[in-house]
Amino acid sequence: MSPAAEELVRVDQLTKSFGSTRAVRGASFGIAAGEIHALCGHNGAGKSTVVKMLSGQETPDSGAIRIGGGVLDLRSRQVAQRSGIALVDQELSVVPSLTVAENLMLGDQRARWLNRRRASGPRLRSLLDNVGLGHVDLDQPLSELGIGERQLIEIARALGQDARLLILDEPTATLSDVESEYVYAAVRAVAAAGCAILFVSHRLGEVLGLCDRVTVMRDGAVVATTEVADLTIDSLIVQMLGEAPHRSRKRTGGEAGKSGEVLSVGGLSVPGRVEDFSLGLRPGRVYALAGQLGSGASDVLRATAGLVPAAAGDIRVDGVVVRPGHPIAAARAGIAFVSNDRKSEGLFLDKPISWNLLATRLPSVTRWAVLDRQRWSAVLTDLVGLCGLDGGRTGDSVRSLSGGNQQKVFVGRGLGRSDARVLLLDDPTRGVDVGGRAAIHRLLRDAADRGMAVLFSSTDLEELLDLADVVVTMHKGVVVQRHDGDVAGSVLLREMTHGAAAPAEERR
C-alpha cells in the first residue's frame, strides 16, 4: 500500500448515522494522484453514503475529508465542486435536447450570465478529446449520441470542473460491453493526467481489470484496502460477505412437478436491456431474480406485466398467450405487478387505504356497476386481516402510513385479487424497515401457499436465500444460472457481480 504522504485524497474516520441506523462507521481510506481506486461492497454496505459525503450531499457526523492535505468542509454540492470534487452520478443528468457544448457548460460554477460559447470552444474541445470523443461535434444535439457516449459527456463535464477527485458511481451499470470500454479508456486517460479517481461498481470483473486498489465496505465499515494484484474475484467476495453468514439456502416447497406451469415466459427480449429470457413458474413456489442495476431483472418483471411496449417474447398464463405491452391484458390474465416505485407507479397516496386495497377489485365489489357496501366491506375485512393492517384505519390516506405499511398495502392489493395467478414484485423490500420486511416475506410465502406463483427481484442475499425456492441470477441482461437446490450466498453474489465467466478468465 502507498504511504499516506503520496495520497492526494484522504478520508479519515468518516461516520454518518440516519436516525438509529449507523450507515457509515469510521470509514478511512486514501487515494493517490493518478490512482483509480475502487469502492466495493454489497447493497447497504455504506458506499453511496460515502459518495454522498464526499460530494457534499450529506454532512458527516464526524471524521475528516482531506484533499492535498487541507481539511474540507463540504456543506453542499457546489462547495464540493469548487473544492475540486466532481461526481458522475448513477443516473444520467445530461439533457438530450441541448447540444454537446451546452451540456458541457451545464451546471458549471464558472458560467456567468453570458456563456461565451465561442471563447470556451477550444477548452470544451479538449475535454471531449480527453474522453475519446474526438469524433463528436460540439454543436451536435446530444440526442444523436448513444447512451455510452452520453455517459462520456457526463465524465467530460465533470472533468471540465478542473476536478482533483473524480467520483464515478456505477458508471457502466446500464452500458453494453463496448460502451463500457469507452468509459474505461476515458477513466484511464483522466487518471494518467494526475486526477484521483474513486470508482464505485458492482461489476467485479471491471474492478479488477481497471483499478489500482480496492476498498471494500461491509455494514458501514471499511473491511480492507487492497492492491488489486493481491485480489481475485473470490477473495473480493469473501471480503464483501465476511466469514459469518455463509449459510446455504434451505429449500422449503417440495412440490416440484406436482402441477404444470402457471406462467411461462419464453424468449423474452427488451432491446438493450434483456436478451432471450425464459422461465417457467409453478404454482405454490417463490422464485427470485437476482441481479444488480442494469442486469435486466427489473425489466423482465416490467415486460411480463405488460409495461414495456418494446418487449417481444412469448408470455403465457395457464397456456393462454398474453400480448406483451398491454398492462390490462396482463392484469386480466391474472398477473399482478408490484413496482419498485410505489409512489409514482403504485399507490394512490391521497386516497384511503380501503380504496387502494380494492383498486383492482372494483368489478367484484359492485353489483350492476354500483358499489355494494356489503361486498366492499367483506372483501376489505379479508384483505386487511391478510395484510396485518389496522382495521380501524382503513379510512386514512395511504400517505399517512410508514414506508413499510405502504408497501404492505401495495403487496396486499396484488394478493387481494381472487383471480390473480402470478405475483410479480420488483425489489419488494426496498426502503422497508426490518419489521415490515419480515411481514412482506410472510405475505409472499402465504400467497405461494395459497397456490399463486411468486416472482420477485432482489439484490439482497439474505432475502434471496431465505425466501426463494428457486433463484435465477442475471448479469448484463442474460440469465447466468438457475439454482433449484442449495446454493451459497457467495455463489449468488459472484454471479450477480461477475456473470458466468469461468474462474480461469478472471485472474489477471
Place this chain on the structure above:
Amino acid sequence: MNVMSARPRSAAPIRRPGLVVDGVLLLAVLAAIVLALTTDRFLTVANAKAILTSASLVGIAALGLTLITIGGSAVSLAISPSVAAVGMIFLSAQSLGLIAALVLAVLCGTLITGLQGAVVGYAAANPVVLTIAASFAITGIATGVSGGSTVSPTAGGYDRLNATPGGVALSVYVLIGLALIVEWTLRRTGFGRSLYLIGENRRAARAAGLPVGRMTAVAWLGAGALFAVTAAFTAAFNTSANVNLGGTLTFDAIAAVLAGGTPISGGRGSALRTLAGAVLIAAASDILLLRGYSTGVQIMVKGVIVLVVVVTVHLRTRGSRA
C-alpha cells in the same frame, strides 16, 4: 401486534397553516354575507331565482367538465364550439319534435366530445392541445355546413324548455337533478371510483391494470351529453343559434369547477362542489349588478374568486400533506 396505531405525532403543528387558511376563508364568507345582507333586494325570492337561473346553464356544462377534471384530463377548451354546434343541430331538428331533437342533440354532443375523450384516453393526447384543435375543427365544420348563417327553428317545440314550473326556470330543476345524478355516479359506482384513482395517479392506474383509456373515454362521453343539454337550453333561450352561441361558456364552466374547489390536477372534487361554485359566481355577479357595478368589474371579480379558491385549496392540501 398493532403496527399501524402510531398516528403522525406532529399533527398539531401541521394543522396551523390550515387554521390560518380557514380563518381567512371564514372572514371572507362573513364579509360576503354582510355585503349580501346590506345589498338592497338581494334577499328576495325573485333574486334567488335569478341567481339560480343564471347559474343553471353554466352549471350543467360545468358538471360535465367536472367529470373530465376529476378523471385527470384537466379541461376541455372546446366546450363553447361543441355547445354552438349541438345547439344548431337541436334547433334545425325541431321539425322532428322536441324529444327526437333532444335525443339527436345528446347523441351528437356525446359523439363530438366522446371522440376527443377517446383520443385523450387511448392515445394519451394532451387534452388542452387536443381540444384547442378540436374547437377549430368543430367551429370550421359548423360554419361550413351552416354557410355562416344563423339557424332558426322550423317548429316551436323547443319553447317548452323555456318553461318556468313553479316560477323557476326548467333549467334550474334540470341542473339540480343532474348534479345529484353525477354526484351519485361519482360516489357510488365503480366507474366513479376508478375515475378518482385514474385522476390521482394515471401511471399507477395503468400499472395496476385499470382500464384507463376506457374510463377516460366514458368520462368524456358523459361530459358530451351534459354539454348537449346545456346546448339545448341555450339554443331554446336564444330562439336561434349560430357558431357564436357558446359565447364565453368554456371559461365560465372552468371557473365554476375551480371555484367549487376541484383541483385542476384531478383525483379530487365533486359534482356538488361544482354546483356550489357555479352558484357562488352567479351570486357574486348578482351582488355587483345590484350595487350598480359595471360588467367589467363583474368579470374581474369572477377571476378573483377563482384565484382565491385555487390558492386556498392548494394551501389546505399542502397543509394536510406536510
